[in-house]
Amino acid sequence: MSNMINRRINLYPLSNYTFGTKEPLFERDPSVEARFQRLRDEFEKIGQRRSVEGVLLVHEHNLPHVLLLQLGTAFFKLPGGELNPGEDEIEGLKRHLTETLGRNDGQAMDWDIEDTIGNWYRPNFEPPQYPYISPHITKPKEHKRLFLVQLPDKAFFAVPKNYKLVAAPLFELYDNSQGYGPIISSLPQALSRFNFLYMNQPEK
Secondary structure, X not given: OHHHHOOEEEEOEHHHEEEEEEOOOOOOOOOHHHHHHHHXXXXXXXXXXXXXXXXXXXXXXXXXXXXXXXXOOOEEEXXXXXXXXXXXXXXXXXXXHHHHHOOOOOOOOOOEEEEEEEEEXXXXXXXXXXXXXXXXXXXXXXXXXXXXEEOOOOEEEEEEOOOEEEEEEHHHHOOOHHHHHHHHHOHHHHHOOOEXXXXXXXXX
């Protein structure tokens, strides 16, 4: 029980990881309007959309950083995406992580999905999402679950050419929904229950 109360997560230095590029990864929808129209169409056919996102952590100078995908100058997102009907959440997240950041040389990475750190709900066919289900909403249109991913001590990430992979410190995310949106800016609170161990072995 004490292990569950005092959860330990190993964080490795950002310098332990190497980054390459691969072909661009484009969104399924050409516009925000198209995205919500597809959500509306699919909701009528298969019901609530299920999405998963991964929180990948590294450290610089013993400060936790979250790896974020940056598109353009001001849009940031966590790696992840929609699940297929009936798809397992863990397997679906591993699929998205491989599609987004996995190597393109055939060597598969064994993603270690560690824990659930948040649930967010989209009550309507609109952008706002909340970490709870509103009392007057009987059927949220989307359920998004966030998972903590335990990274290995070293790894190679292949980043789609149309994205940048950036390491954002928790203090920059905290209370900064204007810059990162409500979900990413809430990560410092969600992660504060973990006991981070800063592993400082040098890169070999």
